[in-house]
Amino acid sequence: MNSSTIINIQKYSxxxxxxxxxxxxxxxxxxxxxxxxxxxxxxxxxxxxFFEERCTGCGICAKRCPQNAISIKEGHSVVDEEKCILCGKCTDFCPNTAKEYVGRDVTVSELMKEIMKDEVFYDESGGGATFSGGEPLIHIEFLNEILKKCKEKGIHTTIDTSGCVPWENLEQILDKVDLFLYDIKLMDNEKHIKYIGSENTNILENLKKLSDNGCRIFVRMPIIAGVNDDDDNINSAIEFLSHINAEQINLLPYHKMGMDKYRRLKMTYKLTGMEKPSEKSIEEIADRFKRFGMKIKIGG
Ligand code: SF4
Ligand code: SF4
Structure with a gap:
């Protein structure tokens, strides 16, 4: 596979x-x-x-849409999803940037060219390329190719993964990855299904296998008050991670920064009313991990 869909390339991360x-x-x-x-x-x-608050209802997008999928209702652009082919033309012509196209197809060579532009910074800082998402491992053929190119150029590689993929996807890139950032969230399977939409068995098994294979791992755990900061979850996470050779554990306090995007994508944000956990509660959780000799960092 020579091309894949990304949303962004973030420089100087x-x-x-x-x-x-x-x-x-x-x-x-x-x-x-x-x-x-x-x-x-x-x-x-x-x-x-769609940034509704920026839309003046001028109708330019409706005129430009090749599918006649847009109408103006109550002063705003409204898209008929059944007619829309996601060509993106309406985003090109909006004078108020009320529409943004999300998703860009890139080839391995295009992406490699972007990565290599900052080679000098990687050399000076001990940095490199990180493949995140979304889930980079569902783009396994593309990922395998880009990792291979990075290794040929001596670029340090990091994969930021949820681990929710078949083990075979991880296995085939092990020799090309310098560091895994691996998320764990909920140890109880029923809660995992409720809040995350899948079982956790495979995710935990894959983490154990990475550890057994001697991979360098930083575990990342978001902390969401009332969802996964209870004693049972923290104790189970500590128990599980005591058998994992993770170099550090990052505790990532919940924040609301992406909330508006849900409305703009016509998605539902299910954690309305949730607040950021207090610094004190995060410190207390960190101390519990530290008591078992684990190196903890708060934040990314
Ligand atoms: S072109 Fe932009 S401002 Fe005009 S109707 Fe379409 S989305 Fe709204
Ligand atoms: S993405 Fe293309 S088809 Fe869909 S509404 Fe915009 S212009 Fe029309």
Whole structure:
């Protein structure tokens, strides 16, 4: 596979692995976490994000739409999803940037060219390229190729993954990945299904296998008050992680930053009313992990 869909290439990133990095966000994810702050990465297809508050109802997009999918109702652009072919033309002509096209197809060589532009920063800072998402491992053929190219050029590689993929996807890239950022969220399977949309068995098994294979791992755990900060979940996570050779554990306090995107994508945000956990409660959770000799970092 020579091309894949991404949403963004973030330059000079300092939270997705060591040093200064170029982070590539792939589109498409098998999970649907209630607190996801990048909901535009969930759907593998291209999408149109609509900023209703910017729309003046001028009707230019309706005239430009090749499918006649747009009408103006109550002063705003309204799209007939059945007619829309996601061509993106309406985003090109809006004078108020009320529509944004989400998703860009890139080839391995195009992406590699972007990554190599900052080679000098990687060398100076010990950085490299991070492949995130969405879930990069569902783009396995493309990912395998780009990782191979990075290794040929001596670029440090990091994969930011939910682990919710067949083990074979991970197995075939092990020799090309320098660091895994691996998410765990809920240890109770029923709660995992409720809040995340899938079972956790495979995710936990894959993490154990990565550890057994001697991979370098940073575990990342979001902390959402009332969802996964209870004693049972923290104790189970500590128990499980005591058998995992993780170099550090990042606790990521919940924040609401992506909330508006749900409305713009016509998605439902299910954690309405949820507040950021207090610093004190995060520190207390961190201390519990530390008591078992685990290296903890709060934040990314
Ligand atoms: S072109 Fe932009 S401002 Fe005009 S109707 Fe379409 S979305 Fe609204
Ligand atoms: S993406 Fe294309 S088909 Fe869909 S509403 Fe916009 S212009 Fe029309």
């Amino acid at each position: 300092i939270h997705d692995g060591p040093g200064i990095r170029t982070t590539v966000f792939f589109k498409g994810c098998p999970l649907k976490c209630w607190w996801c702050h990048n909901p535009e990465t969930q759907n593998p297809r291209h999408e149109i994000m």
